[in-house]
Amino acid sequence: MPELPEVEVVRRGLERWVAGRTVASVEVRHPRAVRRHLEGADHFVAALTGRTLTAARRRGKYLWLPLAEPDGTAVGQALVAHLGMSGQLLVEKPSQPDETHLRARFVFTDGGRELRFVDQRTFGGLAVEDTADDEGAAPGALPPRLRHIAIDPLDPSFDEAGFSAALRRRRTEVKRALLDQTLIGGVGNIYADEALWRARLHGNRPTDRLTRAQVHDLLEGVRDVLGEALAQGGTSFDSLYVDVNGQSGYFSRFLAVYGQGDRPCPRCGTPIVRESFMNRSSYSCPVCQPRPRSSAARSRRS
Numbered sequence: 001m002p003e004l005p006e007v008e009v010v011r012r013g014l015e016r017w018v019a020g021r022t023v024a025s026v027e028v029r030h031p032r033a034v035r036r037h038l039e040g041a042d043h044f045v046a047a048l049t050g051r052t053l054t055a056a057r058r059r060g061k062y063l064w065l066p067l068a069e070p071d072g073t074a075v076g077q078a079l080v081a082h083l084g085m086s087g088q089l090l091v092e093k094p095s096q097p098d099e100t101h102l103r104a105r106f107v108f109t110d111g112g113r114e115l116r117f118v119d120q121r122t123f124g125g126l127a128v129e130d131t132a133d134d135e136g137a138a139p140g141a142l143p144p145r146l147r148h149i150a151i152d153p154l155d156p157s158f159d160e161a162g163f164s165a166a167l168r169r170r171r172t173e174v175k176r177a178l179l180d181q182t183l184i185g186g187v188g189n190i191y192a193d194e195a196l197w198r199a200r201l202h203g204n205r206p207t208d209r210l211t212r213a214q215v216h217d218l219l220e221g222v223r224d225v226l227g228e229a230l231a232q233g234g235t236s237f238d239s240l241y242v243d244v245n246g247q248s249g250y251f252s253r254f255l256a257v258y259g260q261g262d263r264p265c266p267r268c269g270t271p272i273v274r275e276s277f278m279n280r281s282s283y284s285c286p287v288c289q290p291r292p293r294s295s296a297a298r299s300r301r302s
């Protein structure tokens with residue numbers, strides 16, 4: 001599943017290859033790809049045809065491209081994309097053969113490279129959404145459906161003090177809090193485990209007992225992990241593919257704990273432990289990240 005740095009790589013690719021271009025035609029090849037556009041595929045096509053995609057923006061794992069008339073007048077709508085589990089946005093020459101799982105194709109008036117939405121599992125999707133409300137139709141205004149998603153720590157306007165206070169008010173475990181998109185944007189399972197390892201915190205630690213310094217270390221961990229992944233993903237910026245794939249090789253090279261069960265902790269050499277977590281896995285070092293006493297006691301009793 002694409003995580004935040006990979007979605008940011010896609011955003012940069014879209015900004016470079018797609019922003020400023022005007023849509024000549026749209027072909028929806030699978031209705032599921034536009035299921036979040038409630039008025040249906042024909043309406044989706046009509047809403048985009050003849051419109052210019054002015055920029056590429058991101059909130060969490062959502063991308064949105066504000067729409068304008070070709071003369072630059074904003075129309076108060078945006079193309080919103082979510083990659084789901086397996087979605088890809090590819091920029092390709094029209095002569096390139098169609099992908100097996102091609103779901104939607106955008107052809108531009110300049111006759112140049114097409115934008116293709118390819119999604120094997122069709123959990124991702126595209127929609128045209130209104131951006132206008134109290135913010136007016138300002139270019140780039142955030143579609144209302146995305147406003148509940150917290151700003152992520154790669155965003156310069158991320159509010160560290162606000163995050164720290166909100167986290168410590170929650171009565172939950174710290175890994176659950178990291179995955180809560182209303183609290184912090186775009187941190188998935190892998191980055192959560194890596195950030196917790198850097199901050200030397202077990203994911204079961206109760207948030208209301210973390211110190212301010214621990215929250216600060218955790219946030220530094222999140223920023224470092226995301227920043228490194230972004231730097232690694234940067235190798236694809238210059239390729240013609242605006243490509244994202246959770247399995248890509250660059251992704252795994254720097255992982256300290258995630259997927260490293262029984263391998264030595266890079267810090268202390270203790271074998272990394274895998275535990276089940278919300279139908280998935282959590283990886284941690286039992287020495288660097290001791291379980292909190294209360295949850296250790298609970299698991300002994302059960």
Ligand SMILES: [Zn+2]
Nearest residue numbers: 265268285288
């Ligand atoms: Zn360790």
